[in-house]
Amino acid sequence: MNYVIIGNSVAAVGAIRGIRKIDATGHITVLSRENHVAYGRPLISYLLGGTVTEKRMPYLPEDFYRKNQVNLLLGAEVVAVESGASRVKLASGETIPYDKLLVATGGDPFVPPIEGMNGKEKVFTFTTWDDAAKLKGLAYDIDKVVVIGGGLIGLKAAEGLSQLDKQVTIVELADRILSAAFDRTAGRIVAKKMKANGIEVLTEDTVVRIDGEGSEITGVTLKSGEFIACDTVVVAIGVRPAAGFLKGSGVEVNRGVVVDDRMETSVAGIFSAGDVAEARDFFSGGKNPMPIWPDAYIQGDVAGISMAGGQKDYQGGLAMNSIELFKVPTISMGITNPELGERYQVLTYQNPEKYEYRKIVLENDLLVGVVMVGNVDRAGIFAGIIRDKVAVAPFKEHLLAPDFGFVHLPKEIRSSLFAPQGKAA
Amino acid sequence: MKRIYSIEDACIGCHLCEVACITEHSRSKDPVRAFLHEAVRPISRCTVEEWEGGVVSLSTNCRHCDEPDCLRACISGAIQKDEAGVVRMDVEQCIGCWSCVMACPYGAVQRNLKAKKANKCDLCPDRENPACVDACPNRALVYKEGSQK
Ligand SMILES: Cc1cc2nc3c(=O)[nH]c(=O)nc-3n(C[C@H](O)[C@H](O)[C@H](O)COP(=O)(O)OP(=O)(O)OC[C@H]3O[C@@H](n4cnc5c(N)ncnc54)[C@H](O)[C@@H]3O)c2cc1C
Numbered sequence: 076m077n078y079v080i081i082g083n084s085v086a087a088v089g090a091i092r093g094i095r096k097i098d099a100t101g102h103i104t105v106l107s108r109e110n111h112v113a114y115g116r117p118l119i120s121y122l123l124g125g126t127v128t129e130k131r132m133p134y135l136p137e138d139f140y141r142k143n144q145v146n147l148l149l150g151a152e153v154v155a156v157e158s159g160a161s162r163v164k165l166a167s168g169e170t171i172p173y174d175k176l177l178v179a180t181g182g183d184p185f186v187p188p189i190e191g192m193n194g195k196e197k198v199f200t201f202t203t204w205d206d207a208a209k210l211k212g213l214a215y216d217i218d219k220v221v222v223i224g225g226g227l228i229g230l231k232a233a234e235g236l237s238q239l240d241k242q243v244t245i246v247e248l249a250d251r252i253l254s255a256a257f258d259r260t261a262g263r264i265v266a267k268k269m270k271a272n273g274i275e276v277l278t279e280d281t282v283v284r285i286d287g288e289g290s291e292i293t294g295v296t297l298k299s300g301e302f303i304a305c306d307t308v309v310v311a312i313g314v315r316p317a318a319g320f321l322k323g324s325g326v327e328v329n330r331g332v333v334v335d336d337r338m339e340t341s342v343a344g345i346f347s348a349g350d351v352a353e354a355r356d357f358f359s360g361g362k363n364p365m366p367i368w369p370d371a372y373i374q375g376d377v378a379g380i381s382m383a384g385g386q387k388d389y390q391g392g393l394a395m396n397s398i399e400l401f402k403v404p405t406i407s408m409g410i411t412n413p414e415l416g417e418r419y420q421v422l423t424y425q426n427p428e429k430y431e432y433r434k435i436v437l438e439n440d441l442l443v444g445v446v447m448v449g450n451v452d453r454a455g456i457f458a459g460i461i462r463d464k465v466a467v468a469p470f471k472e473h474l475l476a477p478d479f480g481f482v483h484l485p486k487e488i489r490s491s492l493f494a495p496q497g498k499a500a
Numbered sequence: 501m502k503r504i505y506s507i508e509d510a511c512i513g514c515h516l517c518e519v520a521c522i523t524e525h526s527r528s529k530d531p532v533r534a535f536l537h538e539a540v541r542p543i544s545r546c547t548v549e550e551w552e553g554g555v556v557s558l559s560t561n562c563r564h565c566d567e568p569d570c571l572r573a574c575i576s577g578a579i580q581k582d583e584a585g586v587v588r589m590d591v592e593q594c595i596g597c598w599s600c601v602m603a604c605p606y607g608a609v610q611r612n613l614k615a616k617k618a619n620k621c622d623l624c625p626d627r628e629n630p631a632c633v634d635a636c637p638n639r640a641l642v643y644k645e646g647s648q649k
Pocket residue numbers: 081082083084085086087106107108109116117118119120151152153154179180181182201202203227228231232317320348349350351366367368369371395396397398575
C-alpha cells in the first residue's frame with residue numbers, strides 16, 4: 076500500500092500513528108510545503124516572545140520519522156490532485172502516485188485587500204515558524220504594532236510582541252475579543268488583563284487604510300475615523316482551509332474539505348483531517364471546521380486507521396481551548412455562548428478581583444459547555460462528562476464547586492473508572 | 501501493562517499516597533526536606549478526593565490510557581507514550597499551556613504553578629512498585645496488570 080499525506084503537522088502525525096497501528100510495512104510519503112519537521116504551531120508566539128527556544132519547537136522525538144518508516148519530503152508544495160490518475164502534482168512539476176491520499180494541509184491566513192497595503196514592508200501574518208522568525212528578526216526595527224483581529228492568533232501575536240516590549244494595539248470588529256471561544260464575561264476579564272499589561276484593545280472597529288509612504292508604514296486609519304500611529308501591522312483576521320489545490324479533483328469543499336465519520340472525502344480513497352477538514356460536530360451532528368490542535372490529532376488518527384483498512388468512527392468534534400494570556404489561564408469547551416431562552420440552563424460563579432470565573436451550560440440533564448477562568452484545575456473531568464453524556468441531576472449543585480471531582484459523581488462511575496474489579500482488570 | 505487501581509471502600513483519606521508521591525518526585529527523596537526546604541515542592545501526581553469530611557474518599561490517578569487525551573491535546577509534544585505503554589511527560593519540553601489539564605477526563609494532570617509546568621504520574625521508574633501503592637496503610641491502592649477502563 077502506498078500512502079501519501081499532504082501536510083506535516085499534527086493531523087499528519089495522528090494519521091501516521093493511525094496507519095502504523097494497522098499496517099506496519101506500507102509506504103508512507105509525507106509532503107510538506109514548509110521546511111521544518113513537525114513543530115508545535117501554537118508555540119510560535121512563545122518563540123516570538125522568547126519563552127521557548129528553537130530547540131523546543133520540534134513536536135516529535137528525533138527518530139519519529141525513521142521509526143515509523145516515513146519518507147518525508149520538505150519544501151514540497153502540492154499544486155494539484157489528479158484523482159483520476161491517483162497522483163499528486165508538485166510545484167516542481169514532479170508527480171507522485173498514491174493508493175490512499177490524506178489532505179492534512181491546515182489553514183492559510185486570510186488577508187483581505189486593505190487600502191494602502193500593497194508594497195508595505197512590515198505587514199505580517201502569524202501562523203508559521205517562519206512568520207515568527209521573521210518578526211523576531213526585525214524586532215529591533217519595530218516599535219508600535221497594530222494587530223488586526225482579536226481572535227486567538229491575534230492575541231497570541233500581541234502577547235509575544237508585548238513580551239518584546241513593543242507597544243501593541245488590537246483592533247477587533249466584534250464587540251469583544253476571542254468571541255469564538257469565550258463568552259462576554261471571560262472576554263471582558265481577559266481584555267482587562269491585557270489592558271493592565273499595556274495592550275490597547277479596540278472593539279467594534281476595523282482598519283480601513285494603512286497609511287505611509289513607499290514601503291514604510293506610519294499608521295492605520297480605522298472605520299471610526301481614528302488614526303493610530305504604528306510602524307508594523309499584523310493581519311490576524313482568520314484562517315481559511317488550504318484546499319485551493321483540490322480544484323478539479325472532484326473533492327467536495329464547502330467551508331472545509333467535507334468528510335464522513337471515517338474522514339473520507341467525496342472521492343473514494345482520498346481522506347482529509349485537521350483544520351482543513353469539515354467533519355461532524357459533536358452536538359449538532361452538522362458538519363463544520365474545528366480548527367483546534369487536539370481535534371486535528373484525533374481526526375488524523377481516525378483517517379490513518381481508515382486509510383489502512385481499519386475501523387474507527389469519529390466521535391464528533393468538541394470545541395475546546397486552553398488559552399493563557401498574561402498569566403490568566405482560561406479553559407473553555409463545548410457550547411459557551413448558548414442562545415437565550417428555555418433550552419439551556421446557565422450556572423455561574425465570579426470573582427473579578429482575582430480574575431476568577433466559572434460557567435456551566437446545561438441542556439436538560441446534560442452538560443454541554445464550560446468556561447473556566449483562573450482556577451482551571453482538572454477541567455478535563457468536565458470534558459469527560461460532556462463526551463460520555465453523563466446525566467448531571469445527581470450532582471448538579473456541585474458543578475460550580477472549586478474542588479468538583481469524582482466524589483461528587485455516582486459511585487458506579489467512580490468504580491468503573493478507578494476500581495480494580497471488572498473484566499479486563 | 502500494570503496500572504494503579506483504587507479501592508474506594510478501603511481508602512481512609514489519610515493522603516499518605518500524596519506525601520509518598522511528592523517525596524518520590526523531590527530532589528532529596530526525603531519528606532521533611534521536600535516539604536520544608538526545596539525551592540519548588542513537587543505536586544502530588546495522585547489526588548485524594550474527599551466528601552463530607554471523609555465519609556467517602558478515594559485516590560484518583562492516571563490511567564496510562566491506550567489513547568491518551570492528554571497526549572493528543574499537548575501542543576509541544578512533551579507527552580509521549582513509551583514502548584511499555586507508560587504515558588510520560590518531559591517537563592523540560594512542557595510550556596505550561598494546560599491543554600493536557602483541559603483534555604484528561606480523569607483529572608490526572610496537575611499544574612505546578614511555581615514551576616509553570618504540568619506534571620503527571622510516571623509510575624515511578626526508579627521503583628518496583630509506585631510509591632503511592634507502597635505507602636497506602638490500608639491497601640487501597642493496587643498495582644497490577646489490567647486495562648485502562
Ligand atoms: C499562533 C497560533 C496559536 C495557536 N494556538 C492554539 C492553541 O493554543 N490550542 C489549539 O488547540 N490550537 C491552537 N492553534 C491552532 C492549531 O495550531 C491548529 O489547529 C493545528 O495546527 C492544525 O493542525 P493541522 O495538522 O490540521 O494543520 P497545520 O498545523 O495548519 O499544518 C498544515 C501543514 O500543511 C502544509 N501545507 C498546506 N498546503 C500545502 C500544500 N499544498 N502542499 C504541501 N504542504 C501544504 C502547511 O504548510 C502546513 O505545514 C494555534 C494556531 C496558531 C497559528
